[in-house]
Amino acid sequence: MIQVGVLLSGSGTNLQALIDACQGDFPARIAVVISNKEEAYGLERARAAGIPAIHVPHRGWGSRAAFEAKLSETLGEHGVQWVACAGFMRILSPAFLDQWPWRVLNIHPALLPSFPGMDGQGQALASGVRIAGASVHFVDSGTDTGPIVAQAATFVSPMDTRDDLVARILTMEHKLYPMCLRMAAEGRLQVKDGAAMVQLAHGEALLLLDPALLADPTQGA
Amino acid sequence: MIQVGVLLSGSGTNLQALIDACQGDFPARIAVVISNKEEAYGLERARAAGIPAIHVPHRGWGSRAAFEAKLSETLGEHGVQWVACAGFMRILSPAFLDQWPWRVLNIHPALLPSFPGMDGQGQALASGVRIAGASVHFVDSGTDTGPIVAQAATFVSPMDTRDDLVARILTMEHKLYPMCLRMAAEGRLQVKDGAAMVQLAHGEALLLLDPALLADPTQGA
Numbered sequence: 001m002i003q004v005g006v007l008l009s010g011s012g013t014n015l016q017a018l019i020d021a022c023q024g025d026f027p028a029r030i031a032v033v034i035s036n037k038e039e040a041y042g043l044e045r046a047r048a049a050g051i052p053a054i055h056v057p058h059r060g061w062g063s064r065a066a067f068e069a070k071l072s073e074t075l076g077e078h079g080v081q082w083v084a085c086a087g088f089m090r091i092l093s094p095a096f097l098d099q100w101p102w103r104v105l106n107i108h109p110a111l112l113p114s115f116p117g118m119d120g121q122g123q124a125l126a127s128g129v130r131i132a133g134a135s136v137h138f139v140d141s142g143t144d145t146g147p148i149v150a151q152a153a154t155f156v157s158p159m160d161t162r163d164d165l166v167a168r169i170l171t172m173e174h175k176l177y178p179m180c181l182r183m184a185a186e187g188r189l190q191v192k193d194g195a196a197m198v199q200l201a202h203g204e205a206l207l208l209l210d211p212a213l214l215a216d217p218t219q220g221a
Numbered sequence: 222m223i224q225v226g227v228l229l230s231g232s233g234t235n236l237q238a239l240i241d242a243c244q245g246d247f248p249a250r251i252a253v254v255i256s257n258k259e260e261a262y263g264l265e266r267a268r269a270a271g272i273p274a275i276h277v278p279h280r281g282w283g284s285r286a287a288f289e290a291k292l293s294e295t296l297g298e299h300g301v302q303w304v305a306c307a308g309f310m311r312i313l314s315p316a317f318l319d320q321w322p323w324r325v326l327n328i329h330p331a332l333l334p335s336f337p338g339m340d341g342q343g344q345a346l347a348s349g350v351r352i353a354g355a356s357v358h359f360v361d362s363g364t365d366t367g368p369i370v371a372q373a374a375t376f377v378s379p380m381d382t383r384d385d386l387v388a389r390i391l392t393m394e395h396k397l398y399p400m401c402l403r404m405a406a407e408g409r410l411q412v413k414d415g416a417a418m419v420q421l422a423h424g425e426a427l428l429l430l431d432p433a434l435l436a437d438p439t440q441g442a
Contacts, residue, residue, distance in 0.1 A: 111332065111335070111350070111352060112350070113335050113336075113348055113350070114332070114334050114335045115334075127334055127369070128368055128369045128416045128417060129332070129333070129334070129369055129372065130369065130371055130372040130427040130428040131332060131352075131354070131372050131374055131428050133352070147349055148348070148349045148350055148351065150351055151350065151351040151352050153352055153374065155427075155428050156428075158418070158419075158427075195349045196349060197379070198379075206351040206376075206379075207351040207352050207376050207377075207434070209430070209434060209435075213428070213430060214430075214435060
């Protein structure tokens, strides 16, 4: 059983999806949830699930290195082997990442490399794309630039509000992240020559499609 | 019946897809094909279809403005109302585009805004994305930056060679471009506030999916 540490800053809906996945037949468990924001609702979700929920503020340490050392120490104390960022709004430095070599995943609400950084969904709407989605990728020291593990796609409707698109992508995120964490926990995921390499299990995909894409010919197929 | 001018520089497979579409019940006909390269096989395709095929070299005019004036003049002489770039490897200046205000379309082998410019397919492979495709967009004076009309998506396999991906995307391009040209020819396509606006016909989509995405769960669904 692989021990996972989750880093977040906000409401933690992706954390919830991972918690729910861990209730079933799943090769990982969440050993600790860390938030740099004390008020993050994700900490409540962790507590409700009986998972240690720890606030590590990003200010007050005098340096980013000290903040990140505290993160690493806390993860280590809980026996963490893989780290999953789930709405964690801090960039991790190479010094931190070197302590977790290709062991940190992130989920981003866009079809990377399009729309990295803040508000991937709003960026997608503003640019007029017809397809959007989410990406799980290894974290490197850039902003959403690390090797892509898998992606999920959905449509963008000209009628969409930002909330519509956020919700549609979120539904896909909640399928995508547990799938990728399973790959990691089962030792089927690594980085080779700068690219993510996955040994696919039966029925598994590196691309998930929103079923609505297939159902409504005026939007998808 | 709308008159279309096609600009190209190469083999013209997208031209062929448009020629084939025009054989059927289609609201446009191709009035002229212009290539800046004399040896472009697209000119042969045009001649074989009985379409005026004209070589307008991009060199020898002394200025880009003079080259583009010749393009515009040639299009005008053939009664062209919409211009379709199909592998045309020259950037069009604002002066040219002002003569064809939001009347020039292009097809690019990537899910824009990812991978504009040269070799969108090779860029996609190198970046490790799991989804790729093509975009039809209005041409502005940037490189593949104009308002997106519609997109087509297919999978990327870790086993893909560049040729594999090129071919898979091309199959989708050949469905996407005639669909978008039909929208234009039927007066259902315009640009408003910098975004492409389409009145969809029954069964029409702004996003086409490769059927293989749906068929093979290890690659797509």
